Amino acid sequence: DIVQWEIEPLGHGYTIRNVGTDTYxxxxxxxxxxxxxxxxxxxxxxxxxxxxxxxxxxxxxICWPHTPYKFELALADPEAEERRRRVR
Structure with a gap:
């Protein structure tokens, strides 16, 4: 399945929204x-x-504001069993 994301301004940052589920x-x-x-x-x-x-x-x-934490996609191997997103 293809997931479509939309990035829109919000205050001094941006939201990341899943278009299909209308969640952020x-x-x-x-x-x-x-x-x-x-x-x-x-x-x-x-x-x-x-x-x-x-x-x-x-x-x-992509960072959490005013912190050193960054958005990391752990998807380098498309065949990997564990597909996790995490803040680092």
Missing amino acids: LSVVEIENTAPIFATHFPVAWYFRRVNVQEEVDPCYE
Whole structure:
């Protein structure tokens, strides 16, 4: 199944919304490796532009505002059994 995400401005950050379920990404708690989950309440994420020499297009870190925690997609191997999203 293809999941479509929409990123929209909210205050000084951006929401990340699942178009199919009309839910937003948030975290259970603000700590290292906290699980990310879907909620009906929008939250603002901070998008920080980073320079990656190998990439032509802009790259961004998605962070929880005012913290060192970053959104990490642990999906490098598409055949992996565990597909987790976490804040790092």
